[in-house]
Amino acid sequence: MKKIALLFAGQGAQYVGMGKDLAEAYPEVAALFRRADEVLGRSISSIAFDGPEEELTKTVNCQPALYMHGLACLGALKQEVGDLPITAVAGLSLGEFTAHAAAATFDVDTGLQLVARRAEFMQQACEMTSGAMAAMIGADENSVRDLAAQTDVDIANLNCPGQVVISGEATKVALAVSLAQEAGVRRATMLNVAGAYHSRLMKSAYEKLATVLGDIALGIPRYPVICNIDALPVVEAARIRETLREQVTGTVRWQESIEYLADHEKSDLFIELGPGKVLAGLAARIRKEVPALSISDTASLKTAVERLKSLTP
DSSP, rough: OEEEEEOOOOOTOOOOTTTTTHHHHHHHHHHHHHHHHHTTTSHHHHHHHHOOHHHSHHHHHHHHHHHHHHHHHHHHHHHOOOOOEEEEESSSSTTTHHHHHHSSSSOOHHHHHHHHHHHHHHHHHHHHHHEEEEEESOHHHHHHHHHHHTOOOEEEEEEEETOOOOOOEHHHHHHHHHHTGGOOOEHHHOOOOOTTTTTTHHHHHHHHHHHHHTSSSSOOOSSEEEEEETEEESHHHHHHHHHHTTTSSSSSSHHHHHHHHHHOOOEEEEEEEESSSSHHHHHHHHHSSSSSSESSHHHHHHHHHHHHHHOOO
């Protein structure tokens, strides 16, 4: 029997139509989205299902939509295969909140309200600052760290070998991109994002989220949740609050998270739940010997279920 680790997508993976066919095929998923609309007091489902894209892309819409979509994918998967031998869960940035909901650290409604506030705070921080992010491809981590120090920007993501994301003031990020090649970076690309996520420019969001987290009741996670900030499992409520707060301004250690899942939790199958196949692709680059499945819609669900049945007799 495979030991499964669930992976949940972060902001940037969204697309118009996500979750729509799952809601049409599974009454439980439709009910999940209807409940989300009630909790938020607005139709996040219609934005996810029908767009327009510029509305879905807004942080205040994108993060709740992604959270619900990840849980919808998990719900549909469980409808098809029943209980899974889940050993641990992890999520990239926003996806860490979805992972906690999947592990029952908090209930779905509480997590959705928390994500909505986080999104609101982060959008406010973006509007208060002039931030940007850039991907450094084919780069040695230490070289990028030196470049970041030289240009006064932060390391936002350590995604996989040779892929580091920087974040900070737009002019400084642009300077880092212009100097990247001479620093040994094969390719540097500005990212199409609203601001400088996972950097010191998100400090106001960090402070506001800390207050909200302090008022939320947290349970003991059903499975180990590998946090972004240090790529280790979190169990105690105080530490969970701390890690969810710190990841707003801190580095997402995704490569180390996948390594921990494979090496310490002994996960031998990754299942990505959310739009696209980015996390499965990163996992393949980090631990290519561990198979990774992606589920985002009914077609990918069907493929994954067939593969899952062949892998877990």
